[in-house]
Amino acid sequence: MLNLQTICLGLLCFGPKSGYELHKTINTDLKHFQTASFGALYPALGKLEAKKLITSDGKNNSIQASSLPKKVYTITANGRTVFKVQIQKTRAEEKLTSDFLAAFYFAEHLPAEKIAALIDGQLAKLQDEYRELISAPLSRMPEGKRFGIRYTIAINRAATAFLKGEGSTIQATLRRSSKKWSTT
Amino acid sequence: MLNLQTICLGLLCFGPKSGYELHKTINTDLKHFQTASFGALYPALGKLEAKKLITSDGKNNSIQASSLPKKVYTITANGRTVFKVQIQKTRAEEKLTSDFLAAFYFAEHLPAEKIAALIDGQLAKLQDEYRELISAPLSRMPEGKRFGIRYTIAINRAATAFLKGEGSTIQATLRRSSKKWSTT
DNA sequence: AATAACATGTAAACGGTTACATGATTCG
DNA sequence: CGAATCATGTAACCGTTTACATGTTATT
Structure with a gap:
């Protein structure tokens, strides 16, 4: 690395x-x-x-x-x-450490409100990142940098679309199953 | 974290x-x-x-x-x-460390072959990840884990599509500009 | 009998964060 | 004059990697 x-x-x-x-x-x-x-x-x-x-x-x-x-x-x-x-x-290596995904892996231990808050938080982060990415002066950049930014934008958009589309579904599903362990 | x-x-x-x-x-x-x-x-x-x-x-x-x-x-x-x-x-935090993107940031110092190798390497990694993700037994999983996997798949697909679509364009562009510093 | 996979652990070194400590410059 | 921003650095601590060291169990 x-x-x-x-x-x-x-x-x-x-x-x-x-x-x-x-x-x-x-x-x-x-x-x-x-x-x-x-x-x-x-x-x-x-x-x-x-x-x-x-x-x-x-x-x-x-x-x-x-x-x-x-x-x-x-x-x-x-x-x-x-x-x-x-x-x-340098080789094509990447390492993601995600509390967002970790929290979902353990979603059974979370109340529906918390799930919603996590999705909202992630969407907010993605939006912030998006705003910064599109404000970069692409035209005055070497091709390599530009490529990296466009790649990141593509991923950002997919993540946002997924959360906007499926976010409400998961919230509804988890709300149903969350009745088990009423907020202690 | x-x-x-x-x-x-x-x-x-x-x-x-x-x-x-x-x-x-x-x-x-x-x-x-x-x-x-x-x-x-x-x-x-x-x-x-x-x-x-x-x-x-x-x-x-x-x-x-x-x-x-x-x-x-x-x-x-x-x-x-x-x-x-x-x-x-837990808050929605993530941290990506990417040699792939770093290399592109400094792409001016790389020969066209290396650029191509990086894209191929990244595509291979994405494909490996994809294969593992789709082989997960989604039906026998709690909703939260499933959501995390589908989210990751969505991102993986977007990354793959971008590289397949724009990968060849960047390679051509960089090959042009790489004539400057002939492979020492 | 050999090999792969299972299994636990330690030590040195690395790379990084967080908090601390200090001070200069600029702008309203 | 006060606040924000510019500017450099250290020290304690944290988590992790890498390499080392050891031994068992299952398979072929």
């Missing part, structure tokens, strides 16, 4: 960026397939720097050490090589 | 099981939204036992300590209560 270090190298191939900017990019543009917290990001950048795959123009050297805390990272020639090797090795 | 301990409690609600059986169930029946290795599972079961949420009939007590190594776990009354509380708290 592609780790955060490799993702950072890849993003830095597009141009120099600070840790803060990388964080923002990952958690907005890459949100649908990757996230990263600061606590994960800064150590990852530190390791990349130690390996000389990136360099930073930290203001830690000369006189005005205090002024700007911003530290911009640039990928090295070696970093680009390492990234290319990593990305070439 | 639901952790492995909670998943185990939920599965043990259906009846007593050994660690090995739990491993099997998780990595087949729950595969599309959760996985677990032995190295994660056994410590999780140990913690649950320490908390008295499950008990084991380990053969570690009397005379024939050697014979059957199999250790069957049973959920306690307290365990059921804790599980119900956990599952009620």
